Amino acid sequence: MSERSPAPGGLGLVETLVNTLDLETGADSLDTEEGRARLGLAEGDVPAARELRESLRAALLAHAGHSPHRAVTPLGELLAAAPLVVAVDPADGSAALAPAGEGSLTARVAAAVAEALVAGTWSRFKACEAADCHWAYYDRSPAGRGRWCSMQVCGARAKMRRYRAKDS
Numbered sequence: 001m002s003e004r005s006p007a008p009g010g011l012g013l014v015e016t017l018v019n020t021l022d023l024e025t026g027a028d029s030l031d032t033e034e035g036r037a038r039l040g041l042a043e044g045d046v047p048a049a050r051e052l053r054e055s056l057r058a059a060l061l062a063h064a065g066h067s068p069h070r071a072v073t074p075l076g077e078l079l080a081a082a083p084l085v086v087a088v089d090p091a092d093g094s095a096a097l098a099p100a101g102e103g104s105l106t107a108r109v110a111a112a113v114a115e116a117l118v119a120g121t122w123s124r125f126k127a128c129e130a131a132d133c134h135w136a137y138y139d140r141s142p143a144g145r146g147r148w149c150s151m152q153v154c155g156a157r158a159k160m161r162r163y164r165a166k167d168s
Contacts, residue, residue: 004149007138010112011125013039017049017109018056018127018136039105049105052078056109060127060136064146069134082110130154 007015017039020029029035030046030053041049055075058068083100084107097114099107116122124139128149135154139146 004137004140007125007136008116008121009119010108010115011121011138013112014056014109014125015136015138017053017105018060020049020053023134024132041105045105052106052109057127057134057136060125061129061134063123064126064129066127066129069131078106079110079113082107084110084114128154 006012020035020039021027028050029038030041030049036043036046039049051073054070055072055078058070058072059075061068082104084097085100086095087098088095096118097111099111103111113122116125121138124144125136126139126146127134127136130149133149133154135149137146137149
């Protein structure tokens with residue numbers, strides 16, 4: 001739904017995962033082989049991926065100051081099980097958390113969240129406040145107070161609803 005540029009760094013993976021479900025239409029790209037392939041998932045991985053997706057969505061709604069959209073497993077509980085290692089680059093000595101072994105989706109997401117925490121970008125990663133959207137987006141507004149994934153779609157709809165409510 002969003003015309004915004006992709007989230008920075010590893011948050012692009014998280015954005016891709018959260019945005020696999022279009023709440024307005026109910027279309028879920030995890031139902032398709034192509035959608036699963038984009039995230040490196042097998043069909044049997046889908047239930048866990050959906051649980052992770054909705055826990056991420058709840059965290060992103062919290063970043064935007066909103067309550068969770070529904071009851072979910074807390075994100076911290078899901079990420080706590082992610083096998084991560086400290087990877088050190090021999091060329092420059094830089095270190096980062098990385099998925100251990102093959103890198104499950106949960107481990108890749110945990111590494112992306114850790115990277116975003118260090119970079120200071122995690123708190124600007126939000127979910128659209130529109131109840132029929134909740135699309136993930138990275139808030140690049142100067143004050144960090146973005147509310148919608150798209151001003152032209154979700155923002156315009158919200159403003160129109162407020163305008164019409166005044167006339168009632």
